Amino acid sequence: MEEEDDDVSADPYLPYDGGGDTIPLQTFPNRGSNYVMSNGGGVASSSTHLLDFLEEPIPGVGTYDDFHTIDWVREKCKDRERHRKINSKKKDSAWELSRSLYDAWSGWLVVTLTGLASGALAGLIDIAADWLNDLKEGVCLSAMWFNHEQCCWTSNETTFAERDKCPQWKSWAELILGQAEGPGSYIMNYFMYIYWALSFAFLAVCLVKVFAPYACGSGIPEIKTILSGFIIRGYLGKWTLLIKTITLVLAVASGLSLGKEGPLVHVACCCGNIFSYLFPNLEEVSYYFPLKTLWRSFFAALVAAFVLRSINPFGNSRLVLFYVEYHTPWYLFELLPFILLGVFGGLWGAFFIRANIAWCRRRKSTRFGKYPVLEVILVAAITAVVAFPNPYTRQNTSELIKELFTDCGPLESSQLCQYRSQMNGSKAFNETPNRPAGAGVYTAMWQLGLALVPSGLFIPSMAIGAIAGRIVGIAMEQLAYYYHDWFLFKEWCEVGADCITPGLYAMVGAAACLGGVTRMTVSLVVIVFELTGGLEYIVPLMAAVMTSKWVGDAFGREGIYESHIRLNGYPFLDAKEEFTHTTLAREVMRPRPSDPPLAVLTQDDLSVAELQAVISETSYNGFPVVVSKESQRLVGFALRRDITIAVENARRKQEGIVLTSRVYFTQHAPTLPADSPRPLKLRSILDMSPFTVTDHTPMEIVVDIFRKMGLRQCLVTHNGTLLGIITKKNILEHLEELKRHPELPVISHAPSSFTRLSLRLRPPRRLA
Amino acid sequence: MSWKESRLSVLALIPVIILLEAVVYAESKNFEDVRCKCICPPYRNFTGHIYSRNVSQKDCTCLHVVVPMPVPGHDVEAYCLLCECKYEERSSNTIKVTIILYLSVVGALVLYMLFLLLVEPLFRKRDSYTQPLHNEEEAEADRSNTMLERVEGAQQRWKKQVQEQRKTVFDRHKMLS
Numbered sequence: 001m002e003e004e005d006d007d008v009s010a011d012p013y014l015p016y017d018g019g020g021d022t023i024p025l026q027t028f029p030n031r032g033s034n035y036v037m038s039n040g041g042g043v044a045s046s047s048t049h050l051l052d053f054l055e056e057p058i059p060g061v062g063t064y065d066d067f068h069t070i071d072w073v074r075e076k077c078k079d080r081e082r083h084r085k086i087n088s089k090k091k092d093s094a095w096e097l098s099r100s101l102y103d104a105w106s107g108w109l110v111v112t113l114t115g116l117a118s119g120a121l122a123g124l125i126d127i128a129a130d131w132l133n134d135l136k137e138g139v140c141l142s143a144m145w146f147n148h149e150q151c152c153w154t155s156n157e158t159t160f161a162e163r164d165k166c167p168q169w170k171s172w173a174e175l176i177l178g179q180a181e182g183p184g185s186y187i188m189n190y191f192m193y194i195y196w197a198l199s200f201a202f203l204a205v206c207l208v209k210v211f212a213p214y215a216c217g218s219g220i221p222e223i224k225t226i227l228s229g230f231i232i233r234g235y236l237g238k239w240t241l242l243i244k245t246i247t248l249v250l251a252v253a254s255g256l257s258l259g260k261e262g263p264l265v266h267v268a269c270c271c272g273n274i275f276s277y278l279f280p281n282l283e284e285v286s287y288y289f290p291l292k293t294l295w296r297s298f299f300a301a302l303v304a305a306f307v308l309r310s311i312n313p314f315g316n317s318r319l320v321l322f323y324v325e326y327h328t329p330w331y332l333f334e335l336l337p338f339i340l341l342g343v344f345g346g347l348w349g350a351f352f353i354r355a356n357i358a359w360c361r362r363r364k365s366t367r368f369g370k371y372p373v374l375e376v377i378l379v380a381a382i383t384a385v386v387a388f389p390n391p392y393t394r395q396n397t398s399e400l401i402k403e404l405f406t407d408c409g410p411l412e413s414s415q416l417c418q419y420r421s422q423m424n425g426s427k428a429f430n431e432t433p434n435r436p437a438g439a440g441v442y443t444a445m446w447q448l449g450l451a452l453v454p455s456g457l458f459i460p461s462m463a464i465g466a467i468a469g470r471i472v473g474i475a476m477e478q479l480a481y482y483y484h485d486w487f488l489f490k491e492w493c494e495v496g497a498d499c500i501t502p503g504l505y506a507m508v509g510a511a512a513c514l515g516g517v518t519r520m521t522v523s524l525v526v527i528v529f530e531l532t533g534g535l536e537y538i539v540p541l542m543a544a545v546m547t548s549k550w551v552g553d554a555f556g557r558e559g560i561y562e563s564h565i566r567l568n569g570y571p572f573l574d575a576k577e578e579f580t581h582t583t584l585a586r587e588v589m590r591p592r593p594s595d596p597p598l599a600v601l602t603q604d605d606l607s608v609a610e611l612q613a614v615i616s617e618t619s620y621n622g623f624p625v626v627v628s629k630e631s632q633r634l635v636g637f638a639l640r641r642d643i644t645i646a647v648e649n650a651r652r653k654q655e656g657i658v659l660t661s662r663v664y665f666t667q668h669a670p671t672l673p674a675d676s677p678r679p680l681k682l683r684s685i686l687d688m689s690p691f692t693v694t695d696h697t698p699m700e701i702v703v704d705i706f707r708k709m710g711l712r713q714c715l716v717t718h719n720g721t722l723l724g725i726i727t728k729k730n731i732l733e734h735l736e737e738l739k740r741h742p743e744l745p746v747i748s749h750a751p752s753s754f755t756r757l758s759l760r761l762r763p764p765r766r767l768a
Numbered sequence: 769m770s771w772k773e774s775r776l777s778v779l780a781l782i783p784v785i786i787l788l789e790a791v792v793y794a795e796s797k798n799f800e801d802v803r804c805k806c807i808c809p810p811y812r813n814f815t816g817h818i819y820s821r822n823v824s825q826k827d828c829t830c831l832h833v834v835v836p837m838p839v840p841g842h843d844v845e846a847y848c849l850l851c852e853c854k855y856e857e858r859s860s861n862t863i864k865v866t867i868i869l870y871l872s873v874v875g876a877l878v879l880y881m882l883f884l885l886l887v888e889p890l891f892r893k894r895d896s897y898t899q900p901l902h903n904e905e906e907a908e909a910d911r912s913n914t915m916l917e918r919v920e921g922a923q924q925r926w927k928k929q930v931q932e933q934r935k936t937v938f939d940r941h942k943m944l945s
Contacts, residue, residue, distance in 0.1 A: 147887065150860070207877060207881065214933050239930075242877075243877075246870075311862055671792065
């Protein structure tokens, strides 16, 4: 161990081993109490490396426990350090050069593979979900693996009425009863539909429960939390990926009103995570979002799109889900219904979030949540029973949206267009779109509360909006038709020409609802605008989405994902939320005035037994290391997990380490009596540049630091001595507390309270 | 240890994927996989029709596809203007391979699930009399050489993980969203 210390100075890239020892810390007290830079001096010079890397790394040190927060600053610095090392060795040999090339390329390789895998999986899910969905109604006899549309690919039935029928495609009634018409076959089909829906749902639930419970739900709240730096072991594992992919198809096919788009995010994340295992030198830093990562994700998306395009599942060579083209322009007076749709979307979003959260809370708190399998089966049964009679709810939700979006073309395929042919007879039945509306709203509301199977809320909330939008659009169209000499319509609409596009209304409504639920404004407009493939409709979309956001924000500022994150209590600091209070760091830090003093370790006068006692008596995840109990001057920060691992490792591998051995965090062993056992050096696990703020730092700044740098904890000092600690969880608690009692400051700002506080601290103070 | 294993399994997966792709591409384009579909709406007293033929992309027009032209010669132009023709291509092999792959994976999982739920408890019950519980230590040590024992150890570890997850999700209700 001692020899390795020589390497410190030998390494040209570590010119100065900044730390406690090279600066004669012992002289500091003589300089008086106003020497506040004692900590800062050490940090500035050691910023090139946080940890002492030169010792043999102990396996396990630097990893995290389940449900812990990642320290981004530390990880980033470690990664840079590694990078610098590789770069410095680059010129030494061809092997090192290839290693550095490999290191530089591994990130890109991973994103390429991730893109490939996500694209392939998306294609697979698409194909399988369509097939399974049609399996509920019938089966293709000539080729079992085709869905209805593909089965009739070469069908010669040319009339409109018969176009869905082809000899190869048999419904279940035809197969079992031998007749296609009549009440008997209807009942048979009904029964088979329910049977398949139930069995899909049951299979999905069982698979999730047995193999990968983490595959439940949409996964987006958890992904958001993980990206912000939180460890959920196994959440992005290979079993989760497999089960999520499989059950997603089953869940979509079981007819539950859910989409596969949201959970695909989780699937893709799993892919990326698994591929990054291939390249062990790629640290978890790749989760973090610097600009480089943005480029890489862009590249991954490109690869995925390319793969999906080359798989080209359904022959229409359209990558996007709902490709729509409108030809008619929109008119200024139409902005009013668009804004109304926005209001509806906002109201719906607020209502949906409230209802969903209430439902989830209820499931969490009451006995109802004890039977998740039963819940899913029950909801699936109800859905299947309700959905079958209505042709709109019977089909896939995404298909329903597609139908709602598209304008009535030459092929009046959808019932939604039927009123048009009868318009000449001045007879319009508005009930047609109302029918799916009623059922659709109902089912979507119900099923989104349900979350055991992989489910998304993109598609269902879009469906609601599209239904509402289509209704408004048709109403407008009827209005324009009947009152075509009213001044508004007279000016813009010529008689006979259609000036209202109900499909556009549906799209605007869908965007508004999605915006109301997720509160993503800009990206949403871009997404929907991509779908329409025209710049012309960007104003209606923006108007509706902005209105929906404003209306939704009036009822509650959080989107559905943030609400779920909060409900589950994940440590996620929302970047959008503003911190407007005037509290100071010392009012938030632990220990609180009533708490026992902060658990600290001293630099060189603890024994192994004492260290273990500290660790076993407390449950903190990290301990500040100070020079001595008396001075409380900060040296660094050591993580609990690292300490336990290092001590265990030392006791197993190094000789002469007993319970009475002295533990030291300094560069050189302290002078000990001759007969004492061999001391244990733990400098390698000490973070010598922990982030510190002074006790008077406003919380505004502290919150900003935590948010922007992804900090895990931050030490609070006063005149260079340690006062306390602020962790991410403390900040979240503080925010929660302020939300509940907005005007209640934790400690009053009067100076007297500060003296009390400083007197309470154990080190004798030299301050005035 | 665990990441090494997952790395191996991922490495083993890649050739499988490549092989599948190769199979898909080797069975070259089925001639049934292209069609030109024309949708012609009702015109005068002719009802609407759908025509679909197997022609090349540049021939995908109403004139080529609508073969017994229902309207007399002077009306062809007007009729064809109303028709919408689309050239479509699909790959039935991809669909076939995907569905078969999907079904086989689901089948394997269901079998494994049944094995875990029904068959294994019987085994365990019999085993527990003869062998006192020591598998925890063994799973940790994992020094055994035979493939079977190593798989056993990995399975034990995995089971423990799933148990943990189940506790998080179902008992503490932490993850439900």
